[in-house]
Amino acid sequence: MAYVSIPTYSRSIPQRYALVAAKCKSCGAINLPLGVNCLKCGKVLEYEPQKLSGRGKIYCFTTISRGGSPPEFSAQQNLVGSYPVAVVELDEGPRIVAQMADCRAEDLKIGLEAESTFRRIYDDDGVIRYGIKFRPVRTDQGNR
């Protein structure tokens, strides 16, 4: 069964919880998640950690309809039905994929400003898997 083990999940907690990215020492590109090689220059990734702002723009999005989700999200779908997911292009460069919170798919569009929020993603092995989702930035609220 496809599965994210506790050690695999845990070693990326700074990325999952706090958007701590890796700034490549060779070319300066911001990498998130961390890979063996820099996504930009391809060199083995030696880096400075950099906590990202959590701000970005929606690059693309869709809705996972009821009945379609990976089974880790069955409980969620049974409760709330379909949910939106998006690829968000962060201000610092990298794109990441995450669920969208506090909104409906109808509220979304390519280019919409979004900000990160810490949420429960799912449960597995009896352990709560927390992580980042994004929510639309309200234009009447000003900048964070």
Add this chain to the structure above:
Amino acid sequence: MQAGIVGCGIYVPRLRIKREEYQRAWGYSSRWVEEKAVADFDEDTVTMGVEAASNALRNAEVDAAEIDALYFATTSPPYAEKQNAITIAAALGCGSDIATSDFTSSTKSGTSALLSCLDFVNSGRGKVGLAVAADCPLSDPRGIFEHQLGAAAAAMTVGTERVRGLVEGSYSVVSESLGERYRRDGEAYVTAIDLGSYHETVLREVVRSCMEGVMRKLHRSSEDYDYLILEGIDSGKASELSKKLGFADNKITPSIISTKIGDAGAASSLLALSTVLETVLVGQHVILCSYGAGAGADAISLAATAEARPAPGARYEDYLTKKEYIDYTTYTKLRRIMGRR
């Protein structure tokens, strides 16, 4: 140098439910709650705590890496065993050599966490602390008590530099008051036995002696204060109590929790304090008393020494207007009352 509040932050979940929904579902409803906040399916006290704490760090202009202690208070922790404060610390990006603790089992644990945080800094153990309180208590849906249980979080950055709210002193009173509000190990629902005047008397006594205690310690009287905060006590009792202590009605912070957010358990007092600190003027004084059934009370006296205006989007008013209403059926699904795990 005395420690004080350097910044504060709050969080109220976006979802709300109106009293009318309860009335429609049950044919009766609590008169204390016009509407209240509801944690979404992917929120819990840890995620709410992270939001409030992020706001508190921003308000204090303190980076997470500077935090030396993080204390988390709640009566509804996601884990009964496995410290929750650490998850919040990791989500904020704190260092790994910090002191942490969870403060649970009582609605006064929020103020207890704040006081311990102040002690931590005052003792010289560290320079900056973060006290985070969040709650979304759950009770039997058939009881009117459940109607008023809401959800919210508040956090205070504590330090000795750039202090906005200097903590002049505190006083604590304990009370082994049984059956008032409790949740046995392994139970999901908090129970409140309504013993009427018996519990009311205990509450009055505890809060009165706690308030008098702190004022006595500081040689103060009710006239010295501009704001009185009594959350976790219904507004009728609060008004009566404060009159007895000599506070004019206009000093009492209206019970925000009771009408718009619901009972936010351990977060109630700190949430009310945050809202007062949003508008307090330099030189003004604030007195707060929290109450925990079967625990006691903490009273805290503060002097405003600098302004601490939250950023746009992070004010209490902003959270009140950032909302979406849900119906009772959705509420029961989100609260895991229908289809409990």
Add this chain to the structure above:
Amino acid sequence: MAIIGVGQTRFGEHVNLGAGELFASAFMEAVADAENGFDPRLIQEAYVGTLGVGGGQLGNFSALVGDATGLTGIPITRVENACASSGFAFRSAFLAVASGICDVALAGGVEMMRDLPPDRLRYWLGVSGDTEWERLAGMTFAGVYALMAQRHIHQYGTKEEQLHMVAVKNHKYGADNPKAQLQRAITLEQASKSAPVCHPLRIFDCCPTSDGAAAAILCNAAAAKKFTNSPVRVLGTGAGTDRLALFQREDFTTLQASTSAAKQAYNMAKLEPKDISLAEVHDCFTIAEIMAYEDLGFCTKGEGGRLIEEGQTYIGGRIPVNASGGLKAKGHPIGATGVGQIYELTKQLRGKAEKSTRQIPNAKFGLAHNVGGSGATAVVHVLGI
């Protein structure tokens, strides 16, 4: 090197058969297809593609294939590259014969998908994307292609309707393919109004889940005439990879693995896109076919929507695509699809398309395009008669 025989089960539902039996039936058909007579004991290497959906026999699947086909004893290798498994199995067989290590090799694929309860099936449908980051975000296979579709629409003005036109074409041909899972034509209106899956993709934009198997026997060209009067030559093979997770790719509207695989195959075959008589491309979702038109060089980037709207990929058009019904209507038993495409091309190039209404006249060169997951792997073959 040439293909001497091909076989394929009907794609669809075979819940009364096991994977081994299903593959054996395609294998035996391939053996019989070499009309001059072929002794299966001549097969020296076998490569069988399967994802292993359901987990019935994850380890040593090759041995199960050996048991079922009577090939036990020879080297058999299970090849897995998600939905491109049997395309890569075919490539492996080609490389084995080309290397000289053997003269005759078997390539095939099999998948059983329809015998699982819904939760289990959903596990398996998600295994070919990035598990750690995409899956953990709640993303699905359809979701990833939906994102590609949205970007293609945004960047090139492709219309949602054009996506549905692909489905209409492929269902039209599936209706005339006795080996297809879905043998019912649909209208554009039906497709446009069908239930949404992941916006902008609707039910008819998505291929079904299927049981099925396919097999092809290759040998060096010199020996081929012994076994069949119409060997189909394998003129070119190409393959490539891309970042596993869609969000780590630069451009969501193209599959670099497809582009690079196609280039290699064309170069080896010394052919250009315009020389191709027909193509079987990987339309797991309708957007994938539109992107394939561009990646395989049948039109320029961004023009894929126009190509289908103009009817150029119908039989009789400039470049008939998926005359079999494609994955959309013919079905998509993950491990079998790649060699299923080889099956269709072989039949067409021999002039033996099942149901003559689907026969491309004067078919000379065919192209098979097989993609794994959301494009992390891709393999292209060019065949000729």
